[in-house]
Amino acid sequence: MRPMLATKGDVVPTGDEWTHEVKWDGVRMLADVPAGADRARLTTRNGNDATVAWPDLSTAPMGGRDLLVDGEVIGINDAGVPDFAVTQERMHVRSATTAARLAKSVPATFMVFDVMRLDGRDLTGLPLSERREILEGLDLGGWQVPPTYDDGTMLREATLAQGLEGIVSKRLTSTYQPGVRSKAWLKFAHRHRFSFVVGGWRPQEGTKDRLASLLVGEPSTDGLLYRGRVGSGIGGAASRLLSAQLAGRELGASPFADEVPAVDARGTRWVEPFLVVDVDSLNKMPVTRLRQPSYRGIRTDVGPEDVSG
Structure with a gap:
């Protein structure tokens, strides 16, 4: 049930x-x-x-x-x-x-x-x-x-x-x-907390594989729409957990249906859009681009199909 x-x-x-x-x-x-x-x-x-x-x-x-x-x-x-x-x-x-x-x-x-x-x-x-x-x-x-x-x-x-x-x-x-x-x-x-689907990640500057930020989006009838890049709140433990979840799910191209700004796309490792994360921000609904977002955690209890509801 x-x-x-x-x-x-x-x-x-x-x-x-x-x-x-x-x-x-x-x-x-x-x-x-x-x-x-x-x-x-x-x-x-x-x-x-x-x-x-x-x-x-x-x-x-x-x-x-x-x-x-x-x-x-x-x-x-x-x-x-x-x-x-x-x-x-x-x-x-x-x-x-x-x-x-x-x-x-x-x-x-x-x-x-x-x-x-x-x-x-x-x-x-x-x-x-x-x-x-x-x-x-x-x-x-x-x-x-x-x-x-x-x-x-x-x-x-x-x-x-x-x-x-x-x-x-x-x-x-x-x-x-x-x-x-x-x-x-x-x-x-009360809180401006939202769930988004991860479409890519960027490594910390000066490293090759230390996950430092996520590129997230919102499912729609037109596909996964880009909502922003989230780096704040991703400490060492969170970085390792996210890396383990995303391992083996790489893609050769962006999964987002719309264009990702070049400043965000540069150096990004694209991944299958399956992982849901919670993000706090200054936005109110609807969200078009995240304002001062902060990562809160992985939501393995929900799937991408639940995010837009």
Whole structure:
């Protein structure tokens, strides 16, 4: 199953037919516990099995009762707020030994906000109000069920003041629609953070293979459109991780459908447009060219087909 997705909202809805939640800056995750299992299978938004990366979160709650829930895995930064950059190191782990070590040094929390199956019963056809009532009645052990709020405007102001990512407003009558981007769920982000597809990279001046910046674009009906070059935020660890992800994916020509300025194209190593990264910038939507962009991390939980949504 793929998770239900929210649509970008313009105005926070009001009225008693809506409920509002904090928008967590983490990794979207489904947790599936078959009846009698002692471990949950954790899958990312695009269906990848991520169980090995999160040993501290995969213990089945409730004595192995049959369960399927939707939520967000978060990590807390030094300022005490959820930050995607904290979790990105753990997202890519495929070694159980490494994952166990990181679970101690980079602790994570699973924030569960929806339930789709319980004891063999499919709950996706129930309205959100009933699913939340069921969810709040469960003892999920170390998994947390964050609160919901009636006043979305207040929550949006509070999350902005606290440095949180934003809010999600959900219609209480909405059913759970797997894989659907629905207007019954509306997201409102505070940060100007965007996801882009990598189309090339440039080495650090004076080196041949030390990745120092990325050329990124946005998928469209006309192809991958160039949006800018991102170098800020790419330190040593990020450079090595990006290099490993892009290894063996070189192209002989630019994958961008439009022209890349010569100043950016000079010395660029072109790659297949498969890798998604998050970037902060001073832009507001729509983005035509990034302003003072800063690299935030790789998004292996989404694919290029998700970026324009």
